[in-house]
Amino acid sequence: MSTSVLDSVVYRHLWGTDEVRGLLDETARLQGWLDILAKLAEAQAEVGIIPADCAQMICEHADVALLDIDEIAEQTRATGHSTLGLIRCLQQVLPEPAREWVYYGATVQDLTDTWFATVMRSVGDIVQRDLKTLESEAVRLAVEHRDTIMCGRTHGQPGLPITFGYKAAVWVSELRRHLERLREGRTRWEFVQLGGALGTMEFWGDAAVPMLRAFARRMELKVPEIPWLTSRDRISEFVTLLAMISATIGKIGQEIYELQRPEIDELQEPHKHGTVGSITMPHKVNPEISEHLVTLSRLVRADASVALEGILSEHERDGRSWKCEWVVVPEACQLACVATRLAIDLLSGLRVNTQRMRDNLIARGGYVQSAAALRTLSGSVGKHTAQQLLYDATMKGIGDRSSLAEALLSDSRIHRYLTADQIADVIESADVLGSARYFIDTVIQNGGAS
Missing domain, CATH: 1.10.40 (Ribonucleotide Reductase Protein R1; domain 1)
Structure with missing residues (x-):
C-alpha cells in the first residue's frame, strides 16, 4: 500500500499525472537505467572497449521484464549500493560472455545523472506543451475582456479601475517568460554524465573521449565540457524553474481564489454538479482548483530549496547532494505538471462576472x-x-x-x-x-x- 499521496490510488489525481508517473515510477526508472546501460555498451563497442557481440547481448537483455524487482531490492539492501543490485540481477539473465562487460567502468552517477537528463528532457517537453496551452487560455481571456472594466486592487484594497483583460495579459506575459526560460535552460540541462570514479574517465584510457561522444550521440543528449558529478546547478536550475512556473500558476490560482469570494463574486472557477464542498454545510461551493494550485506551488518551491542545497557539493563526489535529488526531482516534476494541467482546466472553464465587476466599481462611490x-x-x-x-x-x-x-x-x-x-x-x-x-x-x- 502506498504511503505517499503522489502514488495513492485514492488521491494521486491531485498530486501528479499518469503521463509523468509513467516516466518516473519504479519500473520506468529501472528500464530507463537499463536503456542507458545498453547505450553505454553500444558506445563502448563502437570504440573497441568491449566486444561487439557482448554489447549486442547486453542490449537484448536490458529489459526490466526479464528481471525480478524484488530480487533487485534484496540485493540492493544486501550490498548497500545504489545500483549493484540491478547489475547483479542483470548479470544473472545475461549470457556468460557478456556478464563481465556490463556497466564496464561506469559508476552510479553516470547512470542516474544521465537518466535525470532524460527526465528533464521529457518533462521539459510536457511542461512546454502544457504551458503553451495555458498561455493560449490566458490570451483568450485578455482578448475577450480587453474592455471589461473592474476594480484594480493594491494591498488587498480598491485602487484604480483596470480591465480584467489587463490582469490576464499580465499572466500571459509572465507565462511567456517561463517558456523562454524553459527553451534557454534546456541547452544547459540535457547533457550525459559519464565520468567514472571521479570524473576523469581514467578507466577507459585513450578511448574515453570518443566513447563519451558515442554515448551522447546514442542518448540524443549533449556532451558536457567536463563531467558534472559535483556540479548540481543543472538539476537545481531545472527544479527552480519548475518552482517559478508553479509559483506563477499559484499566483493565478490565488487571484481567482480571492475574486470568487461571494462578497466580491467577480470570478467563479468551473464547478461540476455533484462536487461537494462540505458534508456539514450543504450550501458550500469551495474553490477546490484555485486553492490546490497554491498548495502545489508551495510544495514545488520547497523542493527547489532542497535542490539548491545540492550545489554545495563536497570534493569530487558527495552523495548528500545527488541523493536528495532522487526525492525532490520526481516530486517537483509530478506536482508542477499536475498544477499546469489543473490551471488549464481552471482558465478554460473560468466564469467572469462582468456585471459584478462593474457593480463593485460603482459601489466604491x-x-x-x-x-x-x-x-x-x-x-x-x-x-x-x-x-x-x-x-x-x-x-x-x-x-x-x-x-x-x-x-x-x-x-x-x-x-x-x-x-x-x-x-x-x-x-x-x-x-x-x-x-x-x-x-x-x-x-x-x-x-x-x-
Missing part, C-alpha cells in the same frame, strides 16, 4: 477616481499639495459614507480650485484606464515572439 482628481487639482496647486488636500477630503468622506463628489464639494479648499462641473467631469471621465488597453494589445501582438 467614485473613490477609484481619486487619481484623476489628483491629476486635475495638481495643475492648480501642485501635486504634493493636491495630494494632501485630497487625502483630507477623502478620509473625511469615507468616514461620513459620502461619495467622492460630495467629499470634494464639501471641502472649501478644493472647491476653491475645482467647480462642481469640473468635479463631475473628473468623476464621470471615461479616461480612467490610462494605457491599460495599449499594454494588452502589445502583449497580444507580441505573441509570435514567445
